[in-house]
Amino acid sequence: MKILVCISKSPDTTSKIAFTDGNSKFDENGVQYIINPYDEWYALVRALELKEANGGSVSVITVGTAPDDAIIRKALAIGADDATRIDAEATDAYFVAMQIANYAKENAFDLVMTGKETINYNGSQVGGMIAEAMGLPFVSLASKMDVAGSTATLETEIVGGIQTVEVELPAVISCAKGMAEQRIPNMRGIMAARTKPLNVVAASSVDVLTSFESYTLPDAKTTCKMIDPENMDELVKLLHQEAKVI
Amino acid sequence: MSTLVYINSRDGIAKNAYEAITYAKKLGQEVIAITTGDADDSLLATAGEYGASKVLVDKSIATDDAQQVTRVIASAVEATGANTVVFSNDLVAKAVAPRLSVRLKAGLISGAIAIPEGDTIKVNVFSGKAFGNVKINSDKKIISLLPNSIQPEQTGSACSVEEFNGNGGEAKIKLLEVKKPEGEIPLPEAEIVVSAGRGLKGPENWGMIEELAKELGAATACSRPVADIGWRPHHEHVGQTGVAIRPNLYIAAGISGAIQHLAGVNGSKVIVVVNTDAEAPFFKAADYGVLGDAFEVIPKLTEAIKKFKASN
Numbered sequence: 001m002k003i004l005v006c007i008s009k010s011p012d013t014t015s016k017i018a019f020t021d022g023n024s025k026f027d028e029n030g031v032q033y034i035i036n037p038y039d040e041w042y043a044l045v046r047a048l049e050l051k052e053a054n055g056g057s058v059s060v061i062t063v064g065t066a067p068d069d070a071i072i073r074k075a076l077a078i079g080a081d082d083a084t085r086i087d088a089e090a091t092d093a094y095f096v097a098m099q100i101a102n103y104a105k106e107n108a109f110d111l112v113m114t115g116k117e118t119i120n121y122n123g124s125q126v127g128g129m130i131a132e133a134m135g136l137p138f139v140s141l142a143s144k145m146d147v148a149g150s151t152a153t154l155e156t157e158i159v160g161g162i163q164t165v166e167v168e169l170p171a172v173i174s175c176a177k178g179m180a181e182q183r184i185p186n187m188r189g190i191m192a193a194r195t196k197p198l199n200v201v202a203a204s205s206v207d208v209l210t211s212f213e214s215y216t217l218p219d220a221k222t223t224c225k226m227i228d229p230e231n232m233d234e235l236v237k238l239l240h241q242e243a244k245v246i
Numbered sequence: 247m248s249t250l251v252y253i254n255s256r257d258g259i260a261k262n263a264y265e266a267i268t269y270a271k272k273l274g275q276e277v278i279a280i281t282t283g284d285a286d287d288s289l290l291a292t293a294g295e296y297g298a299s300k301v302l303v304d305k306s307i308a309t310d311d312a313q314q315v316t317r318v319i320a321s322a323v324e325a326t327g328a329n330t331v332v333f334s335n336d337l338v339a340k341a342v343a344p345r346l347s348v349r350l351k352a353g354l355i356s357g358a359i360a361i362p363e364g365d366t367i368k369v370n371v372f373s374g375k376a377f378g379n380v381k382i383n384s385d386k387k388i389i390s391l392l393p394n395s396i397q398p399e400q401t402g403s404a405c406s407v408e409e410f411n412g413n414g415g416e417a418k419i420k421l422l423e424v425k426k427p428e429g430e431i432p433l434p435e436a437e438i439v440v441s442a443g444r445g446l447k448g449p450e451n452w453g454m455i456e457e458l459a460k461e462l463g464a465a466t467a468c469s470r471p472v473a474d475i476g477w478r479p480h481h482e483h484v485g486q487t488g489v490a491i492r493p494n495l496y497i498a499a500g501i502s503g504a505i506q507h508l509a510g511v512n513g514s515k516v517i518v519v520v521n522t523d524a525e526a527p528f529f530k531a532a533d534y535g536v537l538g539d540a541f542e543v544i545p546k547l548t549e550a551i552k553k554f555k556a557s558n
Contacts, residue, residue, distance in 0.1 A: 013486055013506050017375045037487050093354070094347060119373050119486055119509075123356045128312065128344025137418040138312055140341040143480065153422070157481060158310075159260070159337055159435070161426030167419050177473075177480045177488065207384075209353030213366050214379045218512065224519070224529050229538030232550035235518070238534060240554065243516045245438070245495040246462065 001056035001147065001169075003047045004109040005080065006100055006130070008062060008090070009071050010036040010120045019215045026120075026215070035071045038115025040078070041182040042175035047113055048079045049180060050147055056110075057081045063090045063099045069198065076193035077185035083196070088203035091211070093121070097129030098206040105134060110169045111152070116141050116176040124174070131172035139167055143178030248276040250328040252319055253293060254338050255285035255303075256310060262334040262391075262435060264296045264398035269391050270332040271297030271401070272361045280322045280410070282307035282315055287407040294405025296398055302326075302410035311417040312341035318412030320349050323386070325410070335390040336434070343390045352386035359395040359513075373486045373509035392513075393435055394492045433482065436465035438495045439514075441484060443469035443507075445500020445521065445540055449477035454544045455499065461551045467491070469501045485510035497547075499540040503528020520544065 011017075011031045018027040035044075047058045060075045062068055063086045072083045086099045104112055112134075114127040124140070131138030143162070144155035150169045155162050157176065185193075227235045239246045249270045253263040270277045279293040279301040290301045302325075304318045319342070323331060331346065333339035335356055347354035359377070360368040366379040370392060382388075433439065440459040446452065452466075459466045466482060473483035484491050486506040492513030499520040501507060508531050511517065519532040520543045529535045536543050 011372075013509075017372045019376070041487075093344070097344070097348070121371055121378075122373060122490070123354075124340040125344040125347070125354060125356055128341055129348045131313075132316065132345035132348035138341060138345065139419060140312070141337060157337060158424070158426075159257075160430065160432040161424060162481075163421060163425070164423040165419050165421055177483065207351075209347070209351070209382065209384045210355060211381050211383060212371075212378045213381050215371070216368075216377045216379070218375075218377065221531055221533065224532040224535040226535045226537060229536050229543050230546075232536075232543065232546040233553065235534060235536065235547065236550045236554045239495065239516070239518070243495070243533065245516045246551075246554070 001050065001054050001110045002108065003051065003056065003058045003111045003113060004104055004107070005039070005044045005047045005058060005060045006062070006112065006114045006126065007039040007044065007060050007071065007075055008036045008118050009033040009064060009068055010118050013037070013119065017217070023214050023216065033071060035074060036115050036118045038117060038119070038175060040075070042177065042179040043113040043115050044075060044078060044080065045180035045183050046145060046175060047111070048183070054147060059084065061086070061100055061103060063088055063096045063203070065089060072198055073193050074185065076196045076198070077189040078183050079189060081196065083198045085198065085200050086203050087200050091208045093123050093125035094129060094209045095206050097126045098133060099203055100126070101130045101133035102204045103201070104130065110150070112170070112172045114172070114174045116174045127172050127174040134172070136170055136172050137167050138172045138174070139165060140174045141176045142173050143176050145173060145179065248278055248326050248328045249273050249330040249332060250319065250322055250326060251277060251279045251298065251332045252339070252342065253279050253281045254310065254336070255281045255290060256283055259289060259292065260435060261398060262336055262393040265393065265396055266332050266334040266391050267293055267296040267298055268399045269361065269396055273330060275330070278302060278326050278328065280319055282318055282414070290407045291404035294402050295400045297401055298405050300405050301407045303407060304410050304412045304414060306411065307414045309417060309421055310338045311419055312345055314414035314417055315342045316345040316349055318414045319346055321412035322410060323350060329386055331388045333388070333390040335392050339390050343388055347388055350386050351384060352388050353382035353384040354388040354390065355380050355382060356390040358389050358391050370513065374490060374512045375509055392492065394437070431463070431465040433465045433467055433484070433489055433491060436491070437493050438462045438464035439467050439491055439493045440464045440497045441467035441469070441501060442472070442499045442540070443501030444471050451541070452478070454548065458497070458544055458548045458551070461548055461555070469507055498528060499544055501528060502526045503531060
């Protein structure tokens with residue numbers, strides 16, 4: 001079974017979020033980039049588990065520039081067999097998805113896996129877009145997946161519960177919490193990653209359909225009103241009369 | 247020109263669908279709703295109360311299969327000449343809207359939280375730690391509205407319902423089983439959420455949280471460590487790597503408020519924090535704070551709510 005895992009970079013979860021150039025650009029100063037946690041913890045690790053159980057290969061792909069090789073090497077250290085970087089700035093979800101779809105169409109993967117969303121743009125767009133571009137079924141927000149032969153059985157989140165579905169491969173899957181547990185790369189993995197293939201390929205010509213014009217930060221909360229723990233009637237009164245939420 | 251709104255009517259029509267119709271109406275064009283399945287016409291006609299001029303329904307599509315729903319919406323865009331499609335950014339939309347974007351080659355804004363200002367639309371980014379103002383460069387546009395971002399506005403009366411054949415094709419995903427716990431309120435749509443963390447010391451102590459939630463008609467949630475050690479199910483985990491929520495009221499007991507947790511809840515309109523540690527970072531993000539032991543404060547709060555309900 002050939003699996004392609006799509007990874008994206010995202011700022012470390014503790015990064016200070018700030019903007020430069022008249023609030024039009026994310027301020028990368030001092031920001032440590034990591035593999036987007038959904039892509040790493042759930043998509044990549046589950047892909048590796050499936051390979052360990054059924055044989056095959058796990059390739060990772062990202063759309064990015066040379067500095068992103070650092071996160072790709074980490075994915076290789078965790079256990080991916082090879083990696084591809086499409087050499088372009090990741091401008092919007094459509095651009096990224098079409099680059100990956102164009103690559104995947106030529107390489108006959110059984111499974112294309114993504115995280116459920118990135119923690120910086122939270123769009124949940126790339127997986128569905130790849131699926132449509134490739135004419136494949138897309139199972140979104142899977143929290144469990146098993147593969148037998150060419151059939152995958154998955155649990156996915158629905159409003160107010162979970163559902164179990166079955167799909168014939170090839171398919172595109174977006175992965176959410178529950179799929180797998182985080183793996184920390186060991187020294188052997190880190191050493192091996194240095195010699196695994198990292199192919200850099202040129203981007204194809206794709207339109208950019210959306211653009212971020214500017215960013216704003218939320219207003220800081222005014223001071224927190226402290227309530228006497230013995231007087232919950234007071235809190236209820238404030239929630240009703242002042243905050244008007246009950 | 248018109249705006250098409252996709253509404254899910256599988257298990258009735260949820261509030262977030264009426265929010266999407268209200269939002270579409272505010273864009274200033276004629277609003278046509280599109281749905282699939284076998285819901286009663288009288289239910290579908292309620293879309294008119296929020297501004298739809300008619301509802302198109304493809305009764306041949308029996309599930310929420312994203313490939314089929316995408317084809318039906320694309321056919322409806324062609325039939326109506328709509329230049330904009332609006333979704334509520336729920337679980338179905340997250341699978342359908344990206345497909346539709348590729349099919350129509352229409353720019354997609356997901357997680358919109360406000361009506362357009364000039365040619366940009368405000369969205370949540372960095373897990374709620376910032377907002378982005380996004381522009382769509384294509385002629386056709388898709389906007390997926392974050393639930394609970396605007397209030398539904400009832401301005402009109404029931405509208406007509408027309409059958410529509412959207413050539414949805416075959417479903418490639420086979421539905422085997424659906425599990426829905428009885429009586430639980432789905433977290434992403436809840437208007438009030440009661441949440442607790444490691445401060446509760448063990449899963450056996452969640453009874454008081456559930457009781458408070460029941461009195462408030464609220465959903466229950468938890469912090470990441472609590473889901474990771476298995477005290478509570480994963481789908482209750484709110485935060486950067488769990489569910490992001492924006493209820494009207496969020497009550498957190500025994501959660502310190504790490505930056506990753508705040509990222510999932512800082513869209514809440516009002517935050518109440520109960521904690522024994524005066525230095526807990528969550529107090530800085532809260533509107534109301536109670537410095538005290540959750541084991542004493544939460545039951546007292548539940549009693550106070552009961553008293554309030556009895557007198558109102």
